[in-house]
Amino acid sequence: MARKFFVGGNFKMNGTLSSIKEIVENLNKSELDSNVEVVVSPPSLYLLPTREHLRKEIEVAAQNVFDKPNGAFTGEISVSQLKDSNITWTILGHSERRTILGESDEVVSTKTKYATDNGLGVIWCCGESLEEREAGNTISVITKQLDSLKSKNPDWSKIVIAYEPIWAIGTGKVATTQQAQDVHKAIRDWLKGVSDKVSDETRILYGGSVNESNCGELSKQPDIDGFLVGGASLKPAFVKIINCHQ
Numbered sequence: 001m002a003r004k005f006f007v008g009g010n011f012k013m014n015g016t017l018s019s020i021k022e023i024v025e026n027l028n029k030s031e032l033d034s035n036v037e038v039v040v041s042p043p044s045l046y047l048l049p050t051r052e053h054l055r056k057e058i059e060v061a062a063q064n065v066f067d068k069p070n071g072a073f074t075g076e077i078s079v080s081q082l083k084d085s086n087i088t089w090t091i092l093g094h095s096e097r098r099t100i101l102g103e104s105d106e107v108v109s110t111k112t113k114y115a116t117d118n119g120l121g122v123i124w125c126c127g128e129s130l131e132e133r134e135a136g137n138t139i140s141v142i143t144k145q146l147d148s149l150k151s152k153n154p155d156w157s158k159i160v161i162a163y164e165p166i167w168a169i170g171t172g173k174v175a176t177t178q179q180a181q182d183v184h185k186a187i188r189d190w191l192k193g194v195s196d197k198v199s200d201e202t203r204i205l206y207g208g209s210v211n212e213s214n215c216g217e218l219s220k221q222p223d224i225d226g227f228l229v230g231g232a233s234l235k236p237a238f239v240k241i242i243n244c245h246q
Ligand SMILES: O=C(CO)COP(=O)(O)O
Pocket: 010, 094, 164, 168, 169, 170, 171, 172, 207, 208, 209, 210, 228, 229, 230, 231, 232
């Protein structure tokens, strides 16, 4: 089965009402490859105005979501609140939340299970640190993150995996196409342990210093099904990344 190419824009904690309006207007007026699924993820404050003004073919994602339906959870947003606002995706397990906010595999897996069971798409992130890569532990680190997710039995049809080596995020140091493809292939093989269907159908995105110059080569790799873009998603060049897949 051909997997539809997927490009996500993770704005992280960047932007203002006016700069996000500019990004939305640029996406609205640009010619975008209709064979590519596009999702943008502004900070939570800007989810609603983004959804209201952005062309409908582009979906909007939160950068995080909680695993309870409602209640006394100060600072959190629920799956039903996102869906109520036509926000159909969330990012979960980004390395910045794992390392800076202290989210464990268990927390990320529980939230992913809850979100997918309740009908939200999840861009689920994994990746290794430079230290782990240099120690030769890349695959074991990612396998541990994946094993934790599998143990919760999430709805895999709602999950897109983003492989984001921590050493390549925001550093300008992109993984080589071979380094990325090797890890993506390992993830694809691991997914066979869930089922052949999940392995065939799950999109695996690469994230980490993707820009308009390196996206073309990366997109040609057989197991790279798209990108999760940080810094470059705030720039007009994001359109070139969306359209880079031939
Ligand atoms: O973390 C990322 C996307 O989630 C990648 O960020 P950069 O593209 O800025 O390296």
